[in-house]
Amino acid sequence: MDRNMKPKSPHKLSNIIQFNPTERLAKGTLAKKVPMEYLQPYTRAISDYETAEYSGGSKFRNGDTLMARITPCLENGKTAYASILDDGEVGFGSTEYIVFRNIEGVTDSKFVYYFVTSPWFREIAIKSMVGSSGRQRVQQSVLENLEVNLPSLDEQRRIAGILGSLDDKIELNRRINANLEAQAQALFQSWFVDFEPFRDGPFVDSQLGKIPQGWKVEALSNLATVIKKGITPSNAETYSHYSIPAYDDAHFPEKQSGETIKSGKYIVYNNSILLSKLNPRIKRLWFIKTAEENAICSTEFIPIQTKDTDLISFVYYLIDNDIFYQHALSLVNGATGSHQRFHAEDIMQIPFAWNKDAAIDFAQKANYILQKIEDNIRENQTLSALRDTMLPKLMAGEINVE
Numbered sequence: 001m002d003r004n005m006k007p008k009s010p011h012k013l014s015n016i017i018q019f020n021p022t023e024r025l026a027k028g029t030l031a032k033k034v035p036m037e038y039l040q041p042y043t044r045a046i047s048d049y050e051t052a053e054y055s056g057g058s059k060f061r062n063g064d065t066l067m068a069r070i071t072p073c074l075e076n077g078k079t080a081y082a083s084i085l086d087d088g089e090v091g092f093g094s095t096e097y098i099v100f101r102n103i104e105g106v107t108d109s110k111f112v113y114y115f116v117t118s119p120w121f122r123e124i125a126i127k128s129m130v131g132s133s134g135r136q137r138v139q140q141s142v143l144e145n146l147e148v149n150l151p152s153l154d155e156q157r158r159i160a161g162i163l164g165s166l167d168d169k170i171e172l173n174r175r176i177n178a179n180l181e182a183q184a185q186a187l188f189q190s191w192f193v194d195f196e197p198f199r200d201g202p203f204v205d206s207q208l209g210k211i212p213q214g215w216k217v218e219a220l221s222n223l224a225t226v227i228k229k230g231i232t233p234s235n236a237e238t239y240s241h242y243s244i245p246a247y248d249d250a251h252f253p254e255k256q257s258g259e260t261i262k263s264g265k266y267i268v269y270n271n272s273i274l275l276s277k278l279n280p281r282i283k284r285l286w287f288i289k290t291a292e293e294n295a296i297c298s299t300e301f302i303p304i305q306t307k308d309t310d311l312i313s314f315v316y317y318l319i320d321n322d323i324f325y326q327h328a329l330s331l332v333n334g335a336t337g338s339h340q341r342f343h344a345e346d347i348m349q350i351p352f353a354w355n356k357d358a359a360i361d362f363a364q365k366a367n368y369i370l371q372k373i374e375d376n377i378r379e380n381q382t383l384s385a386l387r388d389t390m391l392p393k394l395m396a397g398e399i400n401v402e
Contacts, residue, residue, distance in 0.1 A: 014144035017112055018101040023059035023090045032085060033057070034093035036068060041249045042077035042384065043174075044113065044167045046084050049091070058097040059090055063109035065100040065116050066093065067125075069138040075126060076245060081113040098140060108153060110160035115148075118391045151395065158401035159394045166387045173376040184369045188317040191362055192354060211353040221348040224306045224315050229267040231296055233258035240292030242268055244276060244300055247284050252381050253292050261296075266303050268295035271312045273304040275319060277342035280332055283325060287316045287370055302344045313366035314359040318352055 025031060033052040040047050046066075060066060062085045068078035073096065085091050100116055102109040115121060121143075128142040151159065190196045195203075198212040206217045233239055239261065240253040268274070268291045276284035278300040286301070289312070297303060304319075306312045318324055331346040393399045 010147040011150050012144075013146040013148055016103060016107050016148075016150055017115075018103060019140060019144055020058065020099050021064075021101045023061070025054045025059050025090050025092060027053075027055055029054045032089070032091040034066070034080075034082075034084070034091060036073055036078065036094045036096060038093075039066065039068065039073075039078040039080045042079075042117075043171075044081050045171060046080045046082060049084055054092050057092040057095050058099050059092045060097075060099045061085060061090055061101075062087075063102065065109075065113045066097045067100065067116055068094075068096055069098045069125075069140070070096040071129060071134065071136040072245075074122070074129070074138065076248060077117075079113075079117050081110065096137075098138065098143075105153070107150070108156040108160055110164060111156035114160055114163045114391055115395075118395075119388055120392060149395065151397070155401060159391075162394065162401060163387050163391060166383050166390075170380045170383050170387075173380050177373045177376050180369045180373050184317055184366050185320060187365065188321055188362065191358060192318070192352070193321065193323055198358075206353065208351060208353050212355065215353050215355045215358075217351050217353050219349045219351055220315070220318070223308070223311060224273075224304050224348070226344045226348065227266075227269065227272070227303050227305050229269075230264050230299075231267050232264050233261040233296065235259040237294060239265075240268075240295045241265070242274060242286060242288070242295065242297035242301065244278060244284065244298055247276070247286055250381060250384065251286070251377050253295065264299065265296035266299060266301070268297045268303065269305060271305060271309045273306075273312070273316050273319065274301040275304060275342065275347065276300060277302050277344070279340055280329060280342045281340070283320075285316070285320055287313070289370065289374065302342060302347065310360055311363055313370055314354075314363040316370075317362075317366060318354075319347075324350060324352060 030051055031054050032049045033054075034046055034049050038046055038048045058066070060082050062082050064082045066080050066082060068074045068076075082091065100112050102112045124146065125138045125143060128139040129136040130139060131137050150156075191198075195212055202213040203210040204213050206215075208217055211217070235258045237258045239256050239258060241256045241261065242253045246252060246254040268288060270289065270291050272288045272291065274284075274286035274288065274297055276282075278284075284301075288295075304315070306315050319328075327350050328342060328347055331350075332340050332342060390399065394401060
């Protein structure tokens with residue numbers, strides 16, 4: 001190993017990174033606000049912001065790292081790098097953020113982000129959490145007093161550049177997937193809601209209004225069934241767990257040992273659609289063409305299979321369509337938030353207009369889009385694992401960054 005690549009002597013973290021740096025923002029000032037829901041799991045970029053009057057909350061500038069300090073947001077990977085502001089602008093957000101800022105001439109801002117998102121740092125932060133169940137928070141003092149080896153500023157910038165190139169590709173794949181999803185959703189809306197390709201033909205009355213002649217109105221139960229095949233995970237087995245946190249993280253199942261899974265699950269089969277019934281105002285809809293080995297899912301999902309496998313992508317985009325989904329939401333019962341649930345029997349009775357030939361034609365087009373999305377998700381899994389593996393090695397000088 002090059003002697004110049006060796007980490008320097010340990011530094012107390014609060015001496016090389018600023019925690020919650022002081023910023024001025026007068027109450028009532030209009031500013032960009034980033035609520036917790038705009039931090040996506042394990043995603044560098046802030047997904048969106050609102051403009052609101054400042055009345056309190058964490059303040060930040062571009063180049064700062066925002067990390068959720070409360071459960072389950074921290075465990076779910078809600079940490080982001082701020083880049084949504086103009087020069088000199090101050091934004092604000094949740095009181096449940098810890099804001100990290102580099103110290104000029106000592107630390108690089110992007111290196112700080114990758115340090116804070118490293119598995120090693122996250123594990124320490126999570127283990128430090130205290131408080132009542134469901135409202136535990138990170139002990140900031142534990143983080144401030146950590147002693148770490150710090151590479152030189154030039155090395156930090158090179159490390160951040162290497163890891164940043166991986167994140168750039170991950171974010172590009174996510175944007176491509178969002179565009180592909182939008183294309184498929186728009187095509188479904190055009191064909192099966194607005195009937196645009198069929199406007200030149202005759203229309204007839206139906207319970208849903210005017211529909212093209214030769215089409216019919218049916219319930220989802222005529223095309224699909226709910227398959228609830230339960231399983232108690234074996235301690236000796238490893239499973240591909242389609243859980244709600246795994247969906248929120250990367251839309252990819254988590255490999256888990258059976259001994260770490262504490263409750264019964266459903267078996268997941270090929271050509272399945274998983275619809276989350278938990279807190280349904282957050283749409284979670286999982287398309288599974290080919291299930292991973294030993295695939296199981298949370299019982300908070302409704303597992304749906306089509307009677308005709310050629311129609312799996314049609315049914316997926318049917319459920320995903322705003323009109324169908326809003327109808328489903330109108331049937332929800334329960335109090336609010338996480339106490340609300342979809343019920344499978346209600347979902348399966350929702351009516352829609354369709355024509356089988358048109359549905360199969362659409363499905364053939366949608367299959368190509370869904371395969372591209374799946375390929376990009378798998379590539380992102382590989383890139384994320386590489387990024388997380390490289391950081392400690394780069395920090396230790398085991399990988400030359402010249």
